[in-house]
Structure formats: C-alpha cells, structure tokens
Amino acid sequence: MRIEMTVNGSPMAAEAEGRTLLVHFLRDTLGLTGTHWGCDTTNCGVCVVWLDGKPVKSCTVLAAMADGHEVRTVEGLEGASGLDPVQEGFMRMHGLQCGFCTPGMMMTSRWLLDHNPDPSEAEIREAISGQICRCTGYENIVRAVRWAAEHPQGAGESEGVIA
Amino acid sequence: MTTVEEGKAHVGFGRMLRKEDARFLRGKGNYVDDLRLPGMLHGAILRSPHAHARIRSIDTSAAEAHPKVKAVVTGATLETLNLAWIPSLSHDVVAVLATDKVRFQGQEVAFVVAEDRYSARDALELIEVDYEVLPPVVDAKRALDPDAPVIRDDIEGKKDNYIFDWEAGDKSVCDDVFAKAEVVVAQEMLYPRVHPAPMETCGAVAWMDPIDQKLTIWSTTQAPHAHRTLYALVAGLPEHKLRVISPDIGGGFGNKVGIYPGYVLAIVGSILTKAPVKWMEDRSENLMSTSFARDYHMRGEIAATREGKILGVRVDVLADHGAFNNTAQPTKFPAGFFHVFTGSYDLAAAHCHVRGVYTNKAPGGVAYACSFRVTEAVYLVERMVDRLAQELGADPAELRMKNLLRPEQFPHVTPTGWEYDSGEYPRALQLAMDIAGYDELRREQAEKRARGELMGIGISFFTETVGAGPKRHMDILGLGMADGCEVRVHPTGKAVVRLSVQTQGQGHETTFAQIVSEVTGIPAEDVEVVHGDTDNTPFGLGTYGSRSTPVSGAAAAVASRRIVDKARIIAAAMLECAPEDLEWDRGSFHVKGDPGTSKTIQEVALAAHGPLELPEGVEGHLDASCVYDPPNLTYPFGAYICVVDVDPGTGKVDVRRFIAVDDCGPRINPMIVEGQVHGGLADGVGMALMEAIAFDEDGNNLGASFMDYLIPTSLECPSWETGETVTPSPHHPLGLKGVGESATVGSPPAVVNAVIDALAPFGVKHADMPLTPAQVWRAMHGSPMRTDLAIQ
Numbered sequence: 044m045r046i047e048m049t050v051n052g053s054p055m056a057a058e059a060e061g062r063t064l065l066v067h068f069l070r071d072t073l074g075l076t077g078t079h080w081g082c083d084t085t086n087c088g089v090c091v092v093w094l095d096g097k098p099v100k101s102c103t104v105l106a107a108m109a110d111g112h113e114v115r116t117v118e119g120l121e122g123a124s125g126l127d128p129v130q131e132g133f134m135r136m137h138g139l140q141c142g143f144c145t146p147g148m149m150m151t152s153r154w155l156l157d158h159n160p161d162p163s164e165a166e167i168r169e170a171i172s173g174q175i176c177r178c179t180g181y182e183n184i185v186r187a188v189r190w191a192a193e194h195p196q197g198a199g200e201s202e203g204v205i206a
Numbered sequence: 207m208t209t210v211e212e213g214k215a216h217v218g219f220g221r222m223l224r225k226e227d228a229r230f231l232r233g234k235g236n237y238v239d240d241l242r243l244p245g246m247l248h249g250a251i252l253r254s255p256h257a258h259a260r261i262r263s264i265d266t267s268a269a270e271a272h273p274k275v276k277a278v279v280t281g282a283t284l285e286t287l288n289l290a291w292i293p294s295l296s297h298d299v300v301a302v303l304a305t306d307k308v309r310f311q312g313q314e315v316a317f318v319v320a321e322d323r324y325s326a327r328d329a330l331e332l333i334e335v336d337y338e339v340l341p342p343v344v345d346a347k348r349a350l351d352p353d354a355p356v357i358r359d360d361i362e363g364k365k366d367n368y369i370f371d372w373e374a375g376d377k378s379v380c381d382d383v384f385a386k387a388e389v390v391v392a393q394e395m396l397y398p399r400v401h402p403a404p405m406e407t408c409g410a411v412a413w414m415d416p417i418d419q420k421l422t423i424w425s426t427t428q429a430p431h432a433h434r435t436l437y438a439l440v441a442g443l444p445e446h447k448l449r450v451i452s453p454d455i456g457g458g459f460g461n462k463v464g465i466y467p468g469y470v471l472a473i474v475g476s477i478l479t480k481a482p483v484k485w486m487e488d489r490s491e492n493l494m495s496t497s498f499a500r501d502y503h504m505r506g507e508i509a510a511t512r513e514g515k516i517l518g519v520r521v522d523v524l525a526d527h528g529a530f531n532n533t534a535q536p537t538k539f540p541a542g543f544f545h546v547f548t549g550s551y552d553l554a555a556a557h558c559h560v561r562g563v564y565t566n567k568a569p570g571g572v573a574y575a576c577s578f579r580v581t582e583a584v585y586l587v588e589r590m591v592d593r594l595a596q597e598l599g600a601d602p603a604e605l606r607m608k609n610l611l612r613p614e615q616f617p618h619v620t621p622t623g624w625e626y627d628s629g630e631y632p633r634a635l636q637l638a639m640d641i642a643g644y645d646e647l648r649r650e651q652a653e654k655r656a657r658g659e660l661m662g663i664g665i666s667f668f669t670e671t672v673g674a675g676p677k678r679h680m681d682i683l684g685l686g687m688a689d690g691c692e693v694r695v696h697p698t699g700k701a702v703v704r705l706s707v708q709t710q711g712q713g714h715e716t717t718f719a720q721i722v723s724e725v726t727g728i729p730a731e732d733v734e735v736v737h738g739d740t741d742n743t744p745f746g747l748g749t750y751g752s753r754s755t756p757v758s759g760a761a762a763a764v765a766s767r768r769i770v771d772k773a774r775i776i777a778a779a780m781l782e783c784a785p786e787d788l789e790w791d792r793g794s795f796h797v798k799g800d801p802g803t804s805k806t807i808q809e810v811a812l813a814a815h816g817p818l819e820l821p822e823g824v825e826g827h828l829d830a831s832c833v834y835d836p837p838n839l840t841y842p843f844g845a846y847i848c849v850v851d852v853d854p855g856t857g858k859v860d861v862r863r864f865i866a867v868d869d870c871g872p873r874i875n876p877m878i879v880e881g882q883v884h885g886g887l888a889d890g891v892g893m894a895l896m897e898a899i900a901f902d903e904d905g906n907n908l909g910a911s912f913m914d915y916l917i918p919t920s921l922e923c924p925s926w927e928t929g930e931t932v933t934p935s936p937h938h939p940l941g942l943k944g945v946g947e948s949a950t951v952g953s954p955p956a957v958v959n960a961v962i963d964a965l966a967p968f969g970v971k972h973a974d975m976p977l978t979p980a981q982v983w984r985a986m987h988g989s990p991m992r993t994d995l996a997i998q
Contacts, residue, residue, distance in 0.1 A: 060324065062324070063324075067323075070239075070240075071322075071323075074242070075233070076233070076237075076239075076240035077232070077233015077234065077235075078233070079237070079239075079405070079406070079456070080239070081405045081406065081407070081456075081489065082489040082911070082912045083488050083489050083490060083911065084489070084911045084912050084913050086911075086912035086913060087405060087489075087912055089405050116233065117232070117233035118232070118233045120232075120233075121232055126231065130231040130232070133227070133231060134223055134224070134227045134228075134231055135223065137223075137224070137877045137878065137880075137881045139227060139230055139231070140457075140711035140712070140713070140881055140882075140885065141404070141405070141406070141454075141455060141456045141457040141458075141710055141711030142226070142227075142229075142230030142235050142454065142456070142711065143235075143237070143404075143405040143406045143456030143457060144405050145230055145231070146233050149231070164925070167920075168920040168921055169920075169921070171919075171920050172919045172920050172921045173919075174919070175405065175912070175917050175919060176405070176888075177402075177403065177404055177405055177457045177459065177885065177888075177889075177917070178457055178711045178881070178885045179881060179884055179885055179888075180884030180885045180886075180887050180888035180923055180926060181884075181888065181919075181920040181923050182884045182923070182925060182926050183881055183884065184920070185920070185925070
C-alpha cells in the first residue's frame, strides 16, 4: 500500500506492506536510521518518535496507522539555529554513552520540556521511565534534561559553541 | 597551535566533551543495522523450541519455494562446507546449526536468506523440523547425577556432563587454618544467570566480493581482530582477504565478544547468494542464545578469630556453562579470574575448587561487565564478610576496616597467586563512610527498627584484577593478550592514533586522543582515533575485561613517548644542540636555561617531513608504534555503600542512596569515568533486585523478553553519589588502572548486603539474587527460594 506522512516537516510517500512497523518504515524505507529498534515488546523505548506531537514507541505503531499523520524523529530535532537544547544538554552532561537509546530519550525529553519547562528530577525520571538505558544509570540523562530546562536557548556564547 | 596559545584546546587529561557525540546526537551513528548495501539480502534464524531434542528430519522445501527466498541453510548444508561446528573460545566446539541434536531452547537450526527481513521471517514458518524430545538437564546440581541425560554425546566417548575441575590456592594450608580457627561461617549462594542485554542486539552484514574474493564483515564485535583471525582459522579463509569492521556498537558489556552462529551464517549466506547478507537478531534471540553471565553455585566458608581477624576463605563452585563450553577465558583459567575471591583482605590462606558442567542452557559464561568472573568472586567474599559480621555481631564497616590490606603491604601477593599492584584501601572506605554519613545512618536505622520499619545499609569493598594480560600467562585460543597501537603525527602537527580495541560507548574517540595529548602535548582535538577496522588498525584482542585503558592505553602512551623521543632528536637538529640539552615542556622543547629558544611539537612535525638534515640513523617523519605486553594486571578498587528501605508488607526494595568511591588510578576524563561508574551501579541494582534468567523443568527460558527479564529504569535507580581516591598503578606507563567494570563488579553485594541488613529483625542471613518482592517476602517468612529454577 502507499503510505504518505509528513516526517520532520517534509512530505514523504512510499510503498509498504500493511504489516510494516513504523520503525521499519522510517529506517528501512525512508532511510532515517536515527530511530533505533531494541526489543519486540514495547519495553525499551529506543524507537520513540513523535506521532502528531506525542511520543510513541514506533515498534508498536504500524506505518499504515501513521498514514496522513505527522512524524518527528531525532533527525528533526536540530533546528536552523543549531542543536536543540536537549541535544546540547545530553552532550554537556554526558547523557549518552553508546548512543543507542539516545534518540528516543531525547524525543521524550523534548516533549516533556515542551509541556513542563521546569521539571523536577522526579518528573524527569517519570517521563523517561518507559525507556531503558544500559550505559548511563540515568543520572546524567536527568542532568541533561535539567540543563536543557535551564538553558532554553542553549548555552549561547557563554559556555562556548559546540560544533 | 594557535588554539594552544589561546588556552582553548584540551591538552591531556581532564573533563572534555566527547568527540563521538556529534553524530549520536543527530541520529547519525553508524550501527550495523543502519548499514545498507546495494542488493543486500536479509537472513533469519530458525531456533529450537526444545531444550533437548534429537532432530529426525528437516524439510525446507516449502521455505525454498517462497518467492522471496534466496537460500535456505541447514546443518547438513554446513557439514558439506565443514562449518557445522566451530571451535569455541574455551577449547570446545559450538554448533553453528544443529545437525544431530538441539541442546538448548533457542539453538540455531536453520537459516533463511530472503529479499527483505519480513519475508525471511515468513519463510522460517515454512520449515518443518521433526524433533524427538529428550529429557533436559536444567538443574546444574543434578548435571553430574549418574542418570543425568548426556548432553554432549557429539564428543566421542562422552558419558557425563562434566567439563573441568580447577583449583587455586594451597588446600592443605587452608584446611589447616580452618581446622584451627575459632569461628567458621559457611554459606551457600547462587549468582544467577544474567544477561548483558545491550540495547543494540547482535548482528552482522557479510559481503564476499565474488571478484576479488575479499570477505568484509561488519559486525557487532568488541574484538574485531580476534574475530578476523578466528574466521581465518575456522573457515580456512586467507586472513589478508578478511576484513572485520566494527562500526558504532550500541553497548556491549561482554555480550559482543564471542563469535555467534549468526555471524558465520551471514558469511555463508553471502557466499551462497553472491550478495551482501544482513543478519540482526531480535531481543528474544539475544536473551535466549547469546552469552549469558554468571550461573555460579557457590559454597563459601570464612574463618576468623573471635576478635574478627579474618584468616581464610575457601569456596566450592559448581559452574553452569550451558550446552557448549564457550566462555571467553584465557586458556590457563577455565574459571577466569575467580581466584581473586580473597578480595581486599589480608588472609593467611585461601582455596577454591571449581567444577564446570554442561546443562541444556545457552552457552557462554563470560559477559556482562564481569572482568572474567571477578564479579562472582567479589560477590562471594563480600557476602561472606557480611555473614561473618552477622555471626560475630560486628559492624560490617568496622570488620572490613580491621581486615583491609594496608598501603604498606603493596605490592601484595595473595594466597591464590595474584600480585596486587597498589592500593590505599582504608582511605577509600573511610571516604565512602564520610560521604554516606555512616554513623548517622546507623542511628537512623536503629530508630526505624524500633518503629518496625525496615532500613538496611550494605557495604562492599572490591578489588578487581583487570587489563588481561601478560601474554606468557594469558591467551585466548593461542592469541596472546597484548595489544598494538600506532601513532602518526602529520606534517602540520595533527595526529592519528590507531587502536586494536573497540569502543561500545566508553568514549575511546575522546579518551585515547587525550592519552596521546597527555604525552605529546598535541591538543586532543587534533588527534583522530581510528578503531574498529582490521584493515586500518594494528592487531590486538579487543575491548572487554576493562582492558582497553590498562593494555591499549599503555600501548598508546608508550607509542606517544616514542614520538616525543624522536621529536627530541629532531628538535635538537633544528636548534643545533644535543638532544640532552633540551628541556621537554609538554608540547615543546626548549634549550636548557634558554626558554626563548624553543620548538613546538607541531614545528618539529613539519621539520620531520622537510629537508632538515637529521643525525645518522634517524629516519624522517614522526610516527611510532608499540605492542604492549602488560607486565602485570591492574587492580582498581572501591568502597560502595547502599541504603535501602524494604516495604514489610510487600517485600519491595527501594534503593534510597548509593555511594560509590572508586579508585582507578588517575582519571583520563573524569566525566567519562563517572559515567562508566553510573552505568555499572545501575547494573548492580538490576542484578541484585530484578535480573535473572531462570528455566522451567522442560528447559524453557523464562527470561526471554524484556517483559520477563527486567532491567532497571530511571525509577529504580537512585541519584548516584560518587567519590574518588587516586592510587596510581606502579607498572602502567601513566598509572592508569581501568574502570569499565568496576561498578558492575562492586555494586551487587552492596545492594544484597543492604537488603539482608534490612531483614535482620527477621533473622534472615541470606537470600539469593534477584531480591524481587517475592523473594524478599519469602525470606522474611523463612523460605527464600532458588532463583535459577521455576521448580521448587
């Protein structure tokens, strides 16, 4: 079947089987490999993307269900003015190691900050609790989100610009 | 050069943001499953539903008729290629695809190559396998029963499930110490089977170019060079026509050390179809078939005086190795480095006896950040010390402080033969107690106990033995555990360093640049790290057992020193003086007594490539290499304190605080070291409280998905409190000890000791991990269960 969706603001269209998972459609059909796949059971959250502005686990959404809808992936986080503060926070606070859970964690974090610009540590932990990271022990992810909350425009010149 | 003058560049050790993050943050990592080659096909593996069964027949005709299927491979196909069995890493063999029997649930039975991943999976459903189900061996304690089914009847003459016996320490001396001791405490304990479960599962893309006959394998491997050599040995392929590329790795933790059947099958698939073949396992396949960790049934004993002077430790171990002995151990050490179980204490005697057995479970045995079974050893001794404290009515911190090795006792040879390089143990424990506010915590606990609340404080003090290792003692399948490194300084003073080891998230692209920078003064930003590609890096055994910094890091340091040595000769030629007249001020040479006359390393690099006349015998250019054979292992250590609250109604454990003081010698990048520790602490919480792979009586794997194999989330992990002491290793060129596995090794006993401490009002002395609410509740009511079986 033909599936059309807006991905990171751009219209996309491709043929896919009705059973194709959104994560595979994004990765294998559209070549957007920033979204990862990590389990079969909707437990790990490395596949989190936004569907119509809400984080979803894209391994549990059929591509067909996203037909006609808007998807945002990690590739759509960076804006014209540079990295999203969440991306910058993850870098500055060492919120990532192997990088595999990172796209999903950042997508959830961005959504959290859009809806709660000044989250507490407990609120951040609750927000990312449906996602697994094996490297960081979560501490620096929490710090990264707090950094982004405290720097809604990024660091600017004060802390040096990140390439 | 200008950046140095402006003071903006990072020279040497210190906090530095990671170079690799730029791509990961943008979703531009290069993991194996991200790879797409023209004409690439997809493989999928049919796995056994049974733990033990004879294969009567396999009918692949329907699968072969599937319009999108390009090849179907069975054990019979592989037998014609002499690839049905491959050597294991422990001098056994492993079935690539089962020919005679299946020996664990999830074992590989057939392989399908199809045009896309969904079709490959569809075709698996079309394969008919006729099994004759056999009784399985799932309880390691019954594997040696005379009537136990024989799992490995493929081995000629094999009549039992016995693998090996191994001992360390002097048994008679130890028995004598125990016979005379005033206090002896014994405890049975299980370190259950757990799984590293990196977020990225294992996989490979293989491409045998039919024209130049060169085989390239992109795979999730922590040890690309070892893999290349093993492929060459196994398949008889010429090693110069083999290239193993390990791109970005989504976490390893030991899971990606071994060669899995899937990698071999991707290669076979590419040879048969003349197309690139990708194979990526799913999560259940990862949990069911790839390297597990632990599965050690231990009986420990500790001997002491009534005053609490520990005299000796002895332990008997039953090691469950699964269906094939495929643990990645140095050849001489079938139980890995378990004999470091004497821990951090001054003991008169120690002895261990380890028996390895086959069971109908997945093979493996060294994985999950364990430093070759140091994890089991530390758990054993730290639980035994707490058991002793219980018997003596002693405070576990005081008891440890009384028995810790003192700084003046280093280097210290243990009763089992390790030579600990350096340590200031009491300082680390005291710091952890200070951060925790230990005395105040004990007061709080007393108050809570009086109110019927269950609060526990657990301590562990660990010593690791990492950086394997001296090649006269340590090899894997005959490959010595030395690692190479090459450093080249380009004419403009920028550098490239090529490594044999492979990062899986540890940040090597940053820290190895910092090592070169530390020695040469070249800013770390100006040093490019090349790794994970056997065509472009020197040989070495890879990253596991916390060995990158102790071995490859030493190689990088020595090669960098050779760069500086050569630069000195060239600088002397430039300044028309003798090399010994030059003073090295990291990054530049100046003539002694004349700071104004100097040459930077960058100026020297340009001159090294220019027309400058060099002294007789000195070649141009500025590069150096090193193969580092470590003279000893390194011994990082640490003191951990865990504080838990236990819900008396449900048995649920809440880790309220966790204090970790680590000493890994000098820290290349404190930010990265702290991150490594954080991750390991989460591992410890997971293993202590929720992670375990158990089996039912039919050999069904009960931890085969993330719905059953629980991994801690942000809600189960506290905000970690870390501290550091610095005791350099005397034999590493930069004093570095390695830290990758420290927290995974050190934290589980702290959590368990805390929970058992919390349950003291119930008289609980021990309960095996994982301390799930059910296990804790049962312990409170006097009947903790075996956690390896769903059979009671």
